[in-house]
Amino acid sequence: MVSRKRSPVWDLFVQDPATKNAKCSKCGKIYTKPATETLRYHLLHAHFITVPKEPATPSRKRPAQDDADCDDPDPVGNADEQVRAGEGLTPPTTPKRPRLAFEGPIDRCLASATGFSSLSPPLDPRMLLSIHMYVCVAEGGVRDKMATEALAYMIAKDDLALRTPEKDGFKTFVKSVQPLWTPPTENTMTVYLEKKHDALREHFGKRINAAHNLSLTCDLWTHESTMRSYLGLTVHFEEGKTIKSIETGIRYMPERKTSENIRSAIVDLCNAWNIDRSKVRAVITDGGQNIKNAVRDEFGSDKHVSCAAHLLNSVGQAAIGLEQSKVPSEEELHCIIPDDEEQAEALLEDLQEEGDNEDDGVVTIRSLLIKVKRIVRFFRTSDVASRMLIELQVESGKREHEALKLVQEVRTRWNSCFYMVDRFLALNDCVSRTLLRLQRERGSTKRKPPNLISGQHLEILFEVRDLLRPLAEATLLVSKGSSVTLSEVIPMVYGLKKGVGAFQPTHGQVYNMQQKILAEINKRFSGVEFLRPYAVATMLDPRYKKHVFESPRAVSAAVRYISGRVAEKMAEAGQVVESQQEPQTTPPETASRTSLWAAVDAAVLRHSSETGDPAASDCHMPPQLLAYYRNPVVCRRKHPNPLATWAGMRVGFEFVYSLAMEYLCIPATSVASERLFSHAGCVATQRRCRLTPTHLGQLTFLRSIDKNTWFEVNVK
Numbered sequence: 001m002v003s004r005k006r007s008p009v010w011d012l013f014v015q016d017p018a019t020k021n022a023k024c025s026k027c028g029k030i031y032t033k034p035a036t037e038t039l040r041y042h043l044l045h046a047h048f049i050t051v052p053k054e055p056a057t058p059s060r061k062r063p064a065q066d067d068a069d070c071d072d073p074d075p076v077g078n079a080d081e082q083v084r085a086g087e088g089l090t091p092p093t094t095p096k097r098p099r100l101a102f103e104g105p106i107d108r109c110l111a112s113a114t115g116f117s118s119l120s121p122p123l124d125p126r127m128l129l130s131i132h133m134y135v136c137v138a139e140g141g142v143r144d145k146m147a148t149e150a151l152a153y154m155i156a157k158d159d160l161a162l163r164t165p166e167k168d169g170f171k172t173f174v175k176s177v178q179p180l181w182t183p184p185t186e187n188t189m190t191v192y193l194e195k196k197h198d199a200l201r202e203h204f205g206k207r208i209n210a211a212h213n214l215s216l217t218c219d220l221w222t223h224e225s226t227m228r229s230y231l232g233l234t235v236h237f238e239e240g241k242t243i244k245s246i247e248t249g250i251r252y253m254p255e256r257k258t259s260e261n262i263r264s265a266i267v268d269l270c271n272a273w274n275i276d277r278s279k280v281r282a283v284i285t286d287g288g289q290n291i292k293n294a295v296r297d298e299f300g301s302d303k304h305v306s307c308a309a310h311l312l313n314s315v316g317q318a319a320i321g322l323e324q325s326k327v328p329s330e331e332e333l334h335c336i337i338p339d340d341e342e343q344a345e346a347l348l349e350d351l352q353e354e355g356d357n358e359d360d361g362v363v364t365i366r367s368l369l370i371k372v373k374r375i376v377r378f379f380r381t382s383d384v385a386s387r388m389l390i391e392l393q394v395e396s397g398k399r400e401h402e403a404l405k406l407v408q409e410v411r412t413r414w415n416s417c418f419y420m421v422d423r424f425l426a427l428n429d430c431v432s433r434t435l436l437r438l439q440r441e442r443g444s445t446k447r448k449p450p451n452l453i454s455g456q457h458l459e460i461l462f463e464v465r466d467l468l469r470p471l472a473e474a475t476l477l478v479s480k481g482s483s484v485t486l487s488e489v490i491p492m493v494y495g496l497k498k499g500v501g502a503f504q505p506t507h508g509q510v511y512n513m514q515q516k517i518l519a520e521i522n523k524r525f526s527g528v529e530f531l532r533p534y535a536v537a538t539m540l541d542p543r544y545k546k547h548v549f550e551s552p553r554a555v556s557a558a559v560r561y562i563s564g565r566v567a568e569k570m571a572e573a574g575q576v577v578e579s580q581q582e583p584q585t586t587p588p589e590t591a592s593r594t595s596l597w598a599a600v601d602a603a604v605l606r607h608s609s610e611t612g613d614p615a616a617s618d619c620h621m622p623p624q625l626l627a628y629y630r631n632p633v634v635c636r637r638k639h640p641n642p643l644a645t646w647a648g649m650r651v652g653f654e655f656v657y658s659l660a661m662e663y664l665c666i667p668a669t670s671v672a673s674e675r676l677f678s679h680a681g682c683v684a685t686q687r688r689c690r691l692t693p694t695h696l697g698q699l700t701f702l703r704s705i706d707k708n709t710w711f712e713v714n715v716k
Contacts, residue, residue, distance in 0.1 A: 022039060029042065155189065193698065201273070211279065213661055218232060219673035220253075233248045234673055236666070318516060378447065392433055418471075484537075486537040491548040495599050529549055535558040539562060562656075573655070600636075643664060
């Protein structure tokens with residue numbers, strides 16, 4: 001009996017004699033129960049290799065003379081040569097066609113169809129397009145990989161559930177766009193996102209290791225729904241002419257939040273990202289004593305920096321009287337607090353308003369702010385009032401989508417009070433007309449409309465807004481994420497003192513508020529000029545140098561430290577660079593009109609013509625540092641990025657530039673960690689309540705990745 005012919009498909013697989021498993025010689029995939037058609041399907045859809053089926057034999061017994069008289073070569077013996085000759089095999093009885101380009105864009109596939117035009121019968125390009133789309137969207141195809149990558153990006157970026165590909169609406173949408181593509185399952189997408197997280201972490205880990213100066217911010221957060229506590233860590237470093245920030249993710253902390261446990265969590269996150277401790281220049285945290293002790297124990301006291309935004313928030317809260325708010329005890333209000341939450345809040349505010357002491361200006365301003373807050377709450381809880389407010393704005397010439405709404409105050413953020421007052425004063429006319437109309441039309445709303453604010457009180461609110469504006473600008477200034485902020489703190493404090501002090505109020509309440517703000521600024525930022533990170537960063541910022549310092553002793557101390565560090569760097573390099581080249585700088589032309597920066601620009605403009613080196617009699621400065629201080633400052637508005645300024649003037653100032661990069665990359669606030677937790681809150685929604693802490697940390701990190709980096713890094 002003649003043995004059955006072996007299919008050419010098996011020539012591309014290696015079969016284990018013991019287990020009978022078949023292993024693909026191209027990709028290494030193993031089939032435990034190999035069948036010829038299964039292997040043929042794998043070659044077609046995974047490697048785009050077409051192996052045609054052998055023609056059926058008419059009978060199982062052939063005449064003996066067939067073997068002797070056969071002149072054609074054995075198709076089985078030449079199968080290996082046929083497979084290696086091209087990715088597709090054709091029957092020996094048909095003419096060999098040119099190879100179809102099933103890989104790459106569709107236009108390449110259609111271009112390859114031109115080789116078939118001379119054959120008979122020629123293939124229709126539309127048929128080629130259909131074949132191309134079918135092959136590419138199959139599992140493992142080019143289009144399938146692209147679609148899976150885009151789907152993973154959409155889930156991570158848009159905070160979608162992991163089971164989104166299995167939902168009926170998504171399946172219907174996919175079938176209407178590409179019926180041939182089968183979306184991955186929830187488990188497949190989960191595994192893919194885990195691999196994507198590992199690939200991106202490896203990518204950013206290399207960038208972190210390549211950086212010479214690192215800064216960290218960390219903070220604690222408790223999720224409201226699950227009541228789980230997490231520690232967040234962000235990394236900041238200089239990359240080119242910008243500061244790069246990476247949200248490394250969050251770590252679940254089931255243990256108590258003591259300084260030792262926090263320190264252990266910080267060490268775990270640093271080890272997971274291979275962060276070199278010797279490259280860490282500073283760690284920024286809030287004022288919590290437990291996290292401050294953890295950072296000081298791990299990195300040292302000289303590397304801990306307090307968050308400037310929290311200090312400004314304390315100044316603002318003291319200015320508007322939030323620190324004087326006291327919640328009554330349950331015994332005092334047990335019988336009079338209603339069950340309804342809104343009525344209870346209104347009652348508490350009424351009691352606080354009735355207990356105000358008119359002799360204290362700050363408390364009187366607080367009572368005005370409470371009245372504004374009650375009006376804002378009324379508009380935000382009444383559909384009738386909010387609709388009438390929009391209609392009045394439309395009548396005044398605005399479009400409906402351009403109509404503004406009132407902003408409510410948030411007790412944890414003082415600047416929300418400023419924005420509430422600012423928006424209320426901007427819409428004061430429309431608000432007053434709406435309240436008057438609702439008061440005339442009794443019963444039009446469920447709740448009684450609040451009383452209007454008198455004209456005298458409105459004048460006080462206008463002055464309060466103007467007085468708080470520099471403080472709001474300072475809060476925005478230090479909260480920027482991708483720019484230099486540490487060197488802005490001392491100029492900001494200088495501008496706040498001068499700007500707030502130059503304000504001339506006409507009401508006694510506003511004057512008391514002004515004195516309160518100045519006292520809080522002096523209290524919170526009293527020794528900021530003597531803190532090394534702030535002082536050195538400001539001195540090495542070409543926009544300010546020494547011109548915004550109020551204490552000559554602080555300037556002398558900073559110059560002595562900078563001189564010693566520059567001398568050490570020059571000694572390590574084994575050379576002393578004598579440079580007479582001075583960078584082309586532009587002195588400031590005029591002072592800024594902004595109240596916060598008016599005093600700063602005036603001080604820099606006043607000292608721009610000075611060429612004397614600071615504290616020259618106290619220490620011997622290296623030549624590079626002396627040449628740097630003799631150059632005039634650059635214009636703050638024309639050169640807002642000191643990193644770009646230093647990149648243009650680093651020639652001849654190599655050692656000063658190296659020291660400047662150590663301090664200019666340090667952020668002034670821990671806002672990056674709070675932004676990280678804000679992203680984590682968007683990820684852990686009610687639709688994703690089953691997320692584990694590990695997956696929550698991974699998705700939080702993936703959410704922060706930009707689009708270009710996401711598609712540049714491939715999953716292994």
